Amino acid sequence: METTSQSPSTAARIALHPCYSEQAHRHFARLHLAVAPACNIQCHYCNRKYDCSNESRPGVVSELLTPEQAAQKALAVGAAIPHLAVVGVAGPGDPLANPDRLFATFRALAEKAPDLTLCVSTNGLALPEQVEELVKYRIGHVTITINCVDPSIGARIYPWIFWNHRRIRGRKAAEILIDQQQKGLEMLVARGVLVKVNSVLIPGVNDEHLREVHRVVTAKGAFLHNIMPLIARPEHGTYFGLTGQPEPTADQLRILREACAGQGGATGMMNHCQQCRADAVGLIGQDRGAEFSWEKVAAETVDWQAAVAKRTAVRAAIERRIVLHSQIHHPTSAPASPSGQRTGALQSETLRMAVASNDGRTVDAHFGHAREFLVFDVSPMGARLVERRDIERYCSGPVTCGDAAPALAGAIAALRDCAILLCARIGFEPWRALEDAAISPNSERAGEPIIDALLAVGAEWRDRAPRAVSPAGQRLCA
Amino acid sequence: MAFRIVACCTGCWACLPLCPRQAIRAAAPHFEIDPARCTECAGDYPDPQCASICPIEGAIVDAAGQPLNPPGSLTRLPPAPATPLPIS
Known part of the structure; x- marks a missing residue:
């Protein structure tokens, strides 16, 4: 529409x-x-x-x-x-x-x-x-x-x-x-x-x-x-x-x-x-x-x-969340760079990050359960929502994605221009797959407000050179 | 003189409200026509109503057992062969 x-x-x-x-x-x-x-x-x-x-x-x-x-x-x-x-x-x-x-x-x-x-x-x-x-x-x-x-x-x-x-x-x-x-x-x-x-x-x-x-x-x-x-x-x-x-x-x-x-x-x-x-x-x-x-x-x-x-309350919460995204984070001046360019990793000041979130306010989604990712450009000036990416949109295979492997590949394709993925939890296999695709998964900010998490991770990123982080110590699911 | 509904009826309800004699019953496993009530719509409509909306070829038959909607007449698909073709 x-x-x-x-x-x-x-x-x-x-x-x-x-x-x-x-x-x-x-x-x-x-x-x-x-x-x-x-x-x-x-x-x-x-x-x-x-x-x-x-x-x-x-x-x-x-x-x-x-x-x-x-x-x-x-x-x-x-x-x-x-x-x-x-x-x-x-x-x-x-x-x-x-x-x-x-x-x-x-x-x-x-x-x-x-x-x-x-x-x-x-x-x-x-x-x-x-x-x-x-x-x-x-x-x-x-x-x-x-x-x-x-x-x-x-x-x-x-x-x-x-x-x-x-x-x-x-x-x-x-x-x-x-x-x-x-x-x-x-x-x-x-x-x-x-x-x-x-x-x-x-x-x-x-x-x-x-x-x-x-x-x-x-x-x-x-x-x-x-x-x-x-x-x-x-x-x-x-x-x-x-x-x-x-x-x-x-x-x-x-x-x-x-x-x-x-x-x-x-x-x-x-x-x-x-x-x-x-x-x-x-x-x-x-x-x-x-x-x-x-x-x-x-x-x-x-x-x-x-x-x-209950429906009335949930509806109001969802509508608030939609308005929040469209008003606070909607791109205003600079158009999003075309997907596929790793702008986040190339530019020293701006980093492109994806967030798996269900409620739209906090980092609360399990990577494997996320239906969409929120993609942000993060700089010292703040975080700007570039777009929401429906994972299904990247799944060009059969309608029923029965196998985990194509679904994972689809999710990774959806994140290909992002340097970091924030989520609440992530399994070991997707962790490895993301790292292989040069996307750093991060579940250390589980439960935090999205903006706080983005700015904190952005600051950490600028303070130190990117390095491989072991999944040990992160919140891994069984 | 009465029609009959046979096993290939899917129970879609299309015929039931159309019957001018309320002769159709939503029975299981398939709908049924009460032979005492069915008049084949004679005097009520030019065409028998149940057979005019029924989407399933062969589901309604006349007193002689002949389908009112023979194979191919509704779907335009060629009738299926009487015996399965050997798989080559």
């Missing part, structure tokens, strides 16, 4: 939503409730046999919930994960093809979790008839998947829709779907709902066309456009997967996103989407769904009032 300028009220509305704010996705968690099994269309990238726990992609869930179960699950997750901010319904079918189940779930949450933002993701076919109901339930964020605005392209993506009690096929089906999507988009924007448009990039089908889609949804006032790569593997059993339809390359995706961003307009481009499952739990990119299966949450008695209070 880098390209949009927002009014203060819009900024406040997205500040807690991980799918609408690039910044929020680092701090706030979301929960997808799988209450909506039925669908009213067929897409060639989906199959309706959704019972699979080993896949991570939209439309896939492990267990279907009733509205009562879904509300109980949301309350349990909201008590266990105080940084939960958003509860969405995204499937496994289309939420608006299951209006009774959808709105029963939202009714149950309105009383016991009034602080949580509710959102919905839809294919748009039933959207116009449900807009008033969505507004009534204060659904401020709606995602519509729009893959085309041209029926001849739509006919290659959607084999059929169910419309007015009939199954409609081919170009006619695509015409109706496109009309409904566009009408729904206009109605939502007119009512002040923030609309995110998801588009699946399907090479050879809609790749060139998505620029036109971007132009149209921008003109109609979509808040954000999220172009996602097609997922099409034979083992998923989808039409595209079984017919050899290629997935886009990372370059194809990047070039198209940049081209759309370059078209101008107020609609931002989303670049941090992880294409979550329809029952995902936690921060984007960290699915904790297995911890909160229905079996595990069914018997829980949740003190929902205490949970609301």
Whole structure:
């Protein structure tokens, strides 16, 4: 979400939503409730046999919930994960093809979790008839998947829709779907709902066309456009997967996103989407769904009032931390030097250091558990936050980093221009690996405020020549 | 005259609220049609409602056991071969 300028009220509305704010996705968690099994269309990238726990992609869930179960699950997750901010319904079918189940779930949450933002993701076919109901339930964020605005392209993506009690096929089906999507988009924007448009990039089908889609949804006032790569593997059993339809390359995706961003307009481009499952739990990119299966949450008695209070306090603390970083340490004059140059080690006065921190104030993170590093330039004049580096961003391997070795290599790549790494604890193996990469790990400042630690270590560095420090005596983990 | 839901039903609920005769039940392991209630939508709709939204080929069959949505009709995928092909 880098390209949009927002009014203060819009900024406040997205500040807690991980799918609408690039910044929020680092701090706030979301929960997808799988209450909506039925669908009213067929897409060639989906199959309706959704019972699979080993896949991570939209439309896939492990267990279907009733509205009562879904509300109980949301309350349990909201008590266990105080940084939960958003509860969405995204499937496994289309939420608006299951209006009774959808709105029963939202009714149950309105009383016991009034602080949580509710959102919905839809294919748009039933959207116009449900807009008033969505507004009534204060659904401020709606995602519509729009893959085309041209029926001849739509006919290659959607084999059929169910419309007015009939199954409609081919170009006619695509015409109706496109009309409904566009009408729904206009109605939502007119009512002040923030609309995110998801588009699946399907090479050879809609790749060139998505620029036109971007132009149209921008003109109609979509808040954000999220172009996602097609997922099409034979083992998923989808039409595209079984017919050899290629997935886009990372370059194809990047070039198209940049081209759309370059078209101008107020609609931002989303670049941090992880294409979550329809029952995902936690921060984007960290699915904790297995911890909160229905079996595990069914018997829980949740003190929902205490949970609301805790979430409110945690939210305030996170927001303070975000403001602290953006105001006190945000780069003002000198732009950060390009990554890859070891400026810290080359310049005698300024040293580039990375900090592993969870709370954003103290050196409190275990190196191996850090999700991001805060990178500072430290001089006798003070410390300046250069940027936050998401470790996942450096991991270009498979989505699931099962092995420790690639994850460690990714973390080290993220630190390649830093001379020193401050963390609370670090294992012996990563210690050696960092030293081999000429980055000095330091866990002597565990628990100290970041600024104090940076200035102290910077002063030590200037006072003596860099030397290899043995891990002995440092706080090593087992 | 009644339709029947067979084992490949995934229980997605799409058909249940559409039935004009409330003949469909969310049974396990798959949904079921009450033959005493099912009219195949005659007199209510031109097309049988359950079979018009069902996404699974072969899941709903007529009185003769013939699928209302035969293989390939919904996904456009060629029907799977009757016997597995030998792996070469």
